[in-house]
Amino acid sequence: MIPRLKKILGLTDPEPIQQTDDHTPAIPSPPAVPVSGLPAAPQKRAEILAFIINSLHPYRDEAQTDIQGLTLLVCCPTAEEEELMRVALYTAFPDRFKEDELDRELANHYIRLPRNWTFTIQLVPDHLPDCRFRQGNLGLQLQRAHTAPVPVSQAIISALRGQTHQAAYIIQPDGQTTLLIGRGFKPALPSGRVRTNDIVFLEKSDPAFDPVSGKENGAVSRNHAKITFDPVRKGFFLFADEGGLPMSGNKTKIFRSDDSVVRVDIMGMGYPLQDGDQIELGGEATLSVTIS
Template sequence: MSFLENVKKLFGFTPAEPPAAVAAPAPEIRRVESTQTAPKPVRSGPPPAAPRRDQLLRFIINKLRAYQNEPETAPIGLKLAILCPTPEDEELYRVVLWASQPGKFQQELNRQLADNYIVLPKNWQFEYAFFTDELPASTYREGNLGLLVLDHSKTGAVPLLARVVALVGQTEQAEYVLNSVQKTTFCIGRGHTAQTTSGRVRTNDIVILNDEDAGFDPIKGAGNGAVSRAHATIQYNAPQRQYALLVDSGGLPASGNKTKIMHPDNTIERADIAGMGYPLRDGDQIELGGEVVLLFSYL
C-alpha cells in the first residue's frame, strides 16, 4: 500500500467496503399431491360364479354318463358335497347353486342331463351340503367336489317292508310280505297267471283263489270269481318311500269290476283311473270286485 493511501486511511478517507452480497432466498417448493386415483383393474371374462357353475354341471354329467340311455337303472337321487374352507368359498357356491331360488339349479341340471341322454325319474331328489374340513364318503370325488349317487341298488340298506293279508276271500298264502329290495312291483289277480292284451303272460304275486283252484277251502267261503286275473298292482315308489295301488285293466269299471280303498279314517277312495298311483296308508283295506278285501300294513 502507498504512502498516500496510508495517510488517507489514517484520516478516514478510505471508502467503505461494499456490503456483502445477500443471497436471494431459494424459491419455496410446495408438494402438490395428485387427486387422481389409480384406475381399478377391469375384470375380464364372465363373473366367478358362471365358470364355477359350468364346472359343477360338467362334473355331475360326466359322472352319470354310465346311465345314458338306461332309464331303468337311472339314479333316484343325488347328494352333492362341496368342500368350502372359508366363508367366502361357501358364499360363492351359494351363488353358483342359486340358493336364493330353490329348485332352479336342479331344473338346469335336469335339462342338461336330458340333453346328454341321461333321463332321471320324474321325482328324483337333489341335495347339497357344505363342509369345511373334509368331504364325506361319496360315490365320486373330484377336487373339492363329492357326489353320492342313490339308485335302486343302494336303497337295500334301508328296505321298506309291508304286509298284505286277506280279511275277506281266500289267498294262496296266509300273508304276503312286500320287500322293496327284492321287488318293486307286486301284481294282484285271480290265479297264478294271466295273459294281457299284448300277449304277454303276467305272473301274479298275490294270488286270489277261486273255487276251481288247488288249495281252495269251501268252508272258508265262496269263490272269488269277481276278481280279475289281472286286477291290480301294488308298486313301490322309491323317491317317496311309499307303496301305491295301481288298477289294471281287469279292475276297472269298464270290465265290470270295481276297486276301492277304505282308509282307517273311514273315508273311501275309488280307484278307477288307469295308470294312476293311489298311495297306501298303514291299515288301508283294498276291496277287489266287491268280494275280496285285503288289509295293507307297513312293518
C-alpha cells in the first residue's frame, strides 16, 4: 500500500549508488585515448643516426674517403610518419641535422668525410627508390668523388599542364643558370618586393591568357620555385620558394620516370632533376624536364 501511494504522489526511492568492494562509489573511467605506435622524435633521430653510421662502418678509421655526399631517403606512407620524420630531421631548419647531429656522430665513430661534403634529405610517400643501403623505411645513397658526372649541355623546361608565356625555356651552363618560376611576369610579393619570373604562368588578366589551356595556372604561386644549374655538381636542381611550400598552403613535387615521387618542401634545399622528370606545381600545373 505504501509503495503504491509513493508512486501516485511521485515519491520514489533514489536509485542505489553502485559501489565497489571497498564500499567506495564507482567513478566511470574516461574513454581510452588511442596512443600512436610511433616512437618519439628523439628516438627516431637516434635510429636514423645509427642507420647512417652503420652503413658507413667500412670507412671507420680511414684517413681519406671518396664520399662527396650522402642522400638520406625516407619512405613516409602516412601523414603521421611524415610529420615525425620532419621533426626528427629538423627539416624546418636546413643543415641543422647535419651540423648539430650527424657531424658529431661521424667524428665520434672516426668516419672522416671531405670538408665540403653534402647531405640531402628526400621524403617519399610510397616506396624507396634504388639506393646503396636500406633498413626498413630508410635508405642511404652515396655520392662518390670518382663518379664522373654525366656531361650536360642544357635543360629544356616546357609546360604539360598550364599555360606559360613561352612554349619552352632553356637553361644552359654557359648562359642564364637560374630560372624563377611563378605566376605573372613581375608580381608584387607580400613583402613588397617585386619579383621577376623567368618561367611565367600567365595571369587571367593577361591578354594572351587562354581559359582552357591556362585553367591550372591559378594553382601556381607568384613566387613558386626556381631551377638552378650547379657548376660544382654539374647538374640541375629544383628549389621551392616561399610560395611553393606547404607553410604557404601550396606544394611542389617531382615525378620521376620510375613513378617515384619527391616532395620539394624544404626551404633552401636543392632537389636534383633528371631527364624525364615532371615538376608539379600546386597539384595542378606541370612542367616537363628534358636534360641533354
